[in-house]
Amino acid sequence: MAALPLLCAAGPVLDLPQYPEIDRVALERYATRTLTRREGQARAAGELGCVRYCAMIERAFARVAAAARAQGELPGGPVQWQLVVTTTRGEAALSLPGGHVLVSEDMISELRLSEAELAFIIAHESGHLLLQHEAQALDFLQATLLPRGLRRSVWDLYAELDYNAGALLRLQSLMQQSELDADYAGLLLGAQAGYPPAAMASALSKIAASEQQRAGIVQTHPAMAQRLAHIGRAMPMAERLHEVTMARH
Numbered sequence: 001m002a003a004l005p006l007l008c009a010a011g012p013v014l015d016l017p018q019y020p021e022i023d024r025v026a027l028e029r030y031a032t033r034t035l036t037r038r039e040g041q042a043r044a045a046g047e048l049g050c051v052r053y054c055a056m057i058e059r060a061f062a063r064v065a066a067a068a069r070a071q072g073e074l075p076g077g078p079v080q081w082q083l084v085v086t087t088t089r090g091e092a093a094l095s096l097p098g099g100h101v102l103v104s105e106d107m108i109s110e111l112r113l114s115e116a117e118l119a120f121i122i123a124h125e126s127g128h129l130l131l132q133h134e135a136q137a138l139d140f141l142q143a144t145l146l147p148r149g150l151r152r153s154v155w156d157l158y159a160e161l162d163y164n165a166g167a168l169l170r171l172q173s174l175m176q177q178s179e180l181d182a183d184y185a186g187l188l189l190g191a192q193a194g195y196p197p198a199a200m201a202s203a204l205s206k207i208a209a210s211e212q213q214r215a216g217i218v219q220t221h222p223a224m225a226q227r228l229a230h231i232g233r234a235m236p237m238a239e240r241l242h243e244v245t246m247a248r249h
Ligand SMILES: [Zn+2]
Pocket: 124, 125, 128, 179, 182
């Protein structure tokens, strides 16, 4: 087997893409509106904020956010990383353009997550943000809508996603690929944050075991077997990155 090249663990390992056609300010404003609504619901239900796992969540988020910052700035300025914790039953984790990562403590208890597994889930969400998957999807949508060449606002593009099932269907394979890319980015970010890759990857098996088969019209997530195989291929790189990171401390 060929030796892996030497890695500089403190430097970036992800290539950050650009989507100049998509207005980042409008995208983040839309995300803030969504988050504010969700936070309001959680607050009204007494489900906002951590209760059981505060130290673990804060430590995992701080370490992953530091690794994410080391990847460089997005066009238009740095990401303002912020964590929102809920105790809402059935809620898992999500990220919103602008740097918000939401985590539910219910997911941690339900899946009995270790800190490394939680870090992987936070890093996967951070991967979506760094790789700008929301902007990528809107950019793709913009290019496929008729009439061609008509520039639509972020609000119009979201309206298409709400009311145009065909548009959503065209995005299906892009969204599935985004999940694989976020797993890959998450594994590398987590390794750079100091978490052992094998200890993180077990999060996927736990999710697979608990996942009920929810057959929606549009399958936004790839099959778990595909995610596990994909992450398996990224493992040697992540192991090496983790080794180099740990050697520096
Ligand atoms: Zn995802």
